[in-house]
Amino acid sequence: MTDISVWxxxxxxxxxxxxxxxxxxxxxxxxxVTSNMIKFKTAAxxxxxxVILGSFISGAGTTNTLTNLGGINAIAGSFTVAFSVxxxxxxxxxxxxxxxxxxxxxxxxxxxxxxxxxxxxxxxLSKIVLSWVFSPVIAAVFGFxxxxxxxxxxxxxxxxxxxxxxxxxxxxxxxxxMASYSMGANNxxxxxxxxxxxxxxxxxxxxxxxxxxxxxxxxxxxxxxxxVGVFTYGSRVMKTVGSDLYKISPITGxxxxxxxxxVMWIFTxxxxxxxxxxxxxxxxxxxxxSATQSFIGAVIGVGLAKDPLxxxxxxxxxxxxxxxxxxxLAGIISFVLxxxxxxxxxxxxxxxxxxxxxxxxxxxxxxxxxxxxxxxxLKDIRFTNNKVFKNEILERxxxxxxxxxKIFYYALIDSFKIDSSLINSELNLNDYSTEQINGLKQLHGxxxxxxxxxxxxxxxxxEEWNYKxxxxxxxxxxxxxxxxxxxxxxxx
Amino acid sequence: MFLxxxxxxxxxxxxxxxxxxxxxxxxxxxxxxxxxNLMEEFENHLKDLRKIEEKADDLRRNIEIKLYxxxxxxxxxxxxxGLLESMDKVLNITAETLLExxxxxxxxxxxxxxxxxxxxxxxxACLENTVSGIRAYFKNIDAVRDYVNxxxxxxxxxxxxxxxxxxxxxxTDKSLSRKIxxxxxxFHIERIAELSEDVCDRLSIASIKRFE
Numbered sequence: 001m002t003d004i005s006v007w008x009x010x011x012x013x014x015x016x017x018x019x020x021x022x023x024x025x026x027x028x029x030x031x032x033v034t035s036n037m038i039k040f041k042t043a044a045x046x047x048x049x050x051v052i053l054g055s056f057i058s059g060a061g062t063t064n065t066l067t068n069l070g071g072i073n074a075i076a077g078s079f080t081v082a083f084s085v086x087x088x089x090x091x092x093x094x095x096x097x098x099x100x101x102x103x104x105x106x107x108x109x110x111x112x113x114x115x116x117x118x119x120x121x122x123x124x125l126s127k128i129v130l131s132w133v134f135s136p137v138i139a140a141v142f143g144f145x146x147x148x149x150x151x152x153x154x155x156x157x158x159x160x161x162x163x164x165x166x167x168x169x170x171x172x173x174x175x176x177x178m179a180s181y182s183m184g185a186n187n188x189x190x191x192x193x194x195x196x197x198x199x200x201x202x203x204x205x206x207x208x209x210x211x212x213x214x215x216x217x218x219x220x221x222x223x224x225x226x227x228v229g230v231f232t233y234g235s236r237v238m239k240t241v242g243s244d245l246y247k248i249s250p251i252t253g254x255x256x257x258x259x260x261x262x263v264m265w266i267f268t269x270x271x272x273x274x275x276x277x278x279x280x281x282x283x284x285x286x287x288x289x290s291a292t293q294s295f296i297g298a299v300i301g302v303g304l305a306k307d308p309l310x311x312x313x314x315x316x317x318x319x320x321x322x323x324x325x326x327x328x329l330a331g332i333i334s335f336v337l338x339x340x341x342x343x344x345x346x347x348x349x350x351x352x353x354x355x356x357x358x359x360x361x362x363x364x365x366x367x368x369x370x371x372x373x374x375x376x377x378l379k380d381i382r383f384t385n386n387k388v389f390k391n392e393i394l395e396r397x398x399x400x401x402x403x404x405x406k407i408f409y410y411a412l413i414d415s416f417k418i419d420s421s422l423i424n425s426e427l428n429l430n431d432y433s434t435e436q437i438n439g440l441k442q443l444h445g446x447x448x449x450x451x452x453x454x455x456x457x458x459x460x461x462x463e464e465w466n467y468k469x470x471x472x473x474x475x476x477x478x479x480x481x482x483x484x485x486x487x488x489x490x491x492x
Numbered sequence: 493m494f495l496x497x498x499x500x501x502x503x504x505x506x507x508x509x510x511x512x513x514x515x516x517x518x519x520x521x522x523x524x525x526x527x528x529n530l531m532e533e534f535e536n537h538l539k540d541l542r543k544i545e546e547k548a549d550d551l552r553r554n555i556e557i558k559l560y561x562x563x564x565x566x567x568x569x570x571x572x573x574g575l576l577e578s579m580d581k582v583l584n585i586t587a588e589t590l591l592e593x594x595x596x597x598x599x600x601x602x603x604x605x606x607x608x609x610x611x612x613x614x615x616x617a618c619l620e621n622t623v624s625g626i627r628a629y630f631k632n633i634d635a636v637r638d639y640v641n642x643x644x645x646x647x648x649x650x651x652x653x654x655x656x657x658x659x660x661x662x663x664t665d666k667s668l669s670r671k672i673x674x675x676x677x678x679f680h681i682e683r684i685a686e687l688s689e690d691v692c693d694r695l696s697i698a699s700i701k702r703f704e
Contacts (some may be wrong), residue, residue: 036566162505
């Protein structure tokens with residue numbers, strides 16, 4: 001990293017991390033601290049450590065989802081998107097509207113997509129929105145079940161109040177640490193996700209065996225920013241917010257935090273994803289969630305287990321306002337700021353990406369049922385500006401968002417060259433079959449300008465690369481294919 | 493390991509409640525001796541009861557200090573201290589009542605002696621059930637309600653017996669001062685039940701609050 005301006009650009013992400021930590025500390029340890037079960041300092045140290053660990057170790061899953069939504073590839077663009085989110089959050093908080101960083105981030109990324117003319121991946125977007133709706137509901141179910149289990153077991157075991165107090169303290173520390181880890185892993189994508197495609201950090205070799213990637217360094221920084229937010233401002237938020245919503249008994253708090261942590265975890269963990277796939281079940285999408293909304297869901301679930309009449313269901317209405325208002329507001333701010341950053345400050349908010357419609361692209365689009373007759377005159381023309389390419393396509397036919405995304409996706413110039421020396425040096429040969437290795441070696445020297453061409457020649461119609469019908473094996477096969485693509489990719 | 497200090501405090505609370513129970517039993521024995529005119533034994537019981545009261549006071553203060561300095565049960569601490577302190581008042585009233593018997597030596601007419609025994613029995617039953625209720629509050633919260641009901645029952649019995657004593661004494665041809673004197677002692681024993689019921693009211697609220 002040579003340029004000092006990089007730190008300026010990343011500062012908006014760090015600020016976002018700080019605000020995330022300050023606002024979410026109350027979900028992690030609010031009950032424990034406001035009920036005096038754990039001192040704030042102890043809670044903040046535990047939360048800080050586990051947030052950093054979660055971000056660093058397990059932050060990749062949800063980040064991929066955000067990167068799929070919008071591949072912001074220039075650091076000034078990442079800065080503007082993160083800054084827009086921070087502005088939207090500050091604004092909504094001042095207006096006493098419920099706001100979630102995750103929701104604002106999605107809006108701001110879509111704002112970037114619209115401004116730069118990049119299409120939005122609607123399948124990823126719908127996955128994200130559905131997860132927002134389902135996560136509080138799942139948290140409520142978990143909260144309900146966990147509290148019922150506690151009621152039927154721990155509270156029936158006639159443990160002395162003082163002993164139960166000691167166990168509850170330990171329990172609150174454990175679930176608080178779990179929640180911090182899950183929150184760090186799940187929400188780091190919000191803080192640093194937009195910087196990933198444009199990461200300014202180079203991989204750092206610690207020893208011959210271990211290397212810290214540029215992305216991991218970014219995540220560590222983001223995790224640190226969240227931890228600083230917890231430390232410096234978490235206590236104030238706990239004092240204001242903690243006294244209303246989180247004023248619950250420590251045992252209830254334990255059930256709530258555990259339920260919230262589990263929900264954050266299942267939407268974050270690649271291990272759970274693999275486990276579900278291994279038993280041929282559909283996997284849970286890895287999506288950045290709103291920690292606050294998950295915890296509110298859990299509070300409602302526990303409330304239902306205790307006394308259904310005590311629940312104020314209006315809180316669900318409030319949450320759903322956040323689903324709509326936060327992304328729209330952040331999207332608008334992002335769009336406006338990008339305009340200023342590009343035209344007033346003359347910063348590059350997108351690195352040029354080249355698209356070209358080739359015969360193979362036409363063929364593939366036809367297979368997908370997209371009308372390509374109107375696109376033939378665009379064949380073999382290279383477009384380096386997304387907006388121009390988009391306008392050219394839309395002038396010819398009214399393609400919907402999903403079709404547009406596919407045209408962009410397949411037409412992307414993505415150069416590959418197969419080099420057999422890389423196979424021996426970079427591939428872990430134990431992970432691949434002899435047929436797979438030999439097949440690749442036979443293609444030595446071949447080069448491709450489109451991803452679909454590469455996939456067609458390297459993988460299509462070959463027994464060793466065919467899906468076997470087992471969801472986990474198929475997912476692992478996809479990961480291998482992705483690795484091979486990245487290995488032979490020359491430039492994008 | 494981490495439960496060592498907690499266990500010690502638990503046993504101190506149990507010890508305190510044991511002292512309250514013991515105080516109630518000594519009170520009953522003291523009243524019985526007084527009514528049977530066994531004054532030496534009565535005075536011994538009074539001494540024992542005062543010692544128990546002092547010991548219970550020290551123990552309660554020690555428990556309170558530990559609960560506060562170690563920030564234990566922060567949510568229920570106020571309730572627990574309130575319960576222990578109000579229970580202490582019941583024990584104090586028990587000792588004071590026996591002391592007043594010793595100082596004022598009221599003349600209890602023969603036909604009221606059984607009533608006084610009954611009165612002491614039901615008042616101390618209130619105290620004992622209150623202690624059981626507090627123990628349940630710590631360990632078996634579902635059982636608190638049963639003890640509270642029992643206390644309410646015995647308190648009503650105490651009121652009835654006290655009323656009978658008052659009606660009976662005021663229908664005799666004794667002097668008004670003696671009548672008032674006897675009534676005053678019935679009233680004092682009745683207060684043990686009244687204060688026990690007050691503790692139970694606190695207990696009911698505290699147990700609802702515990703898992704809010």
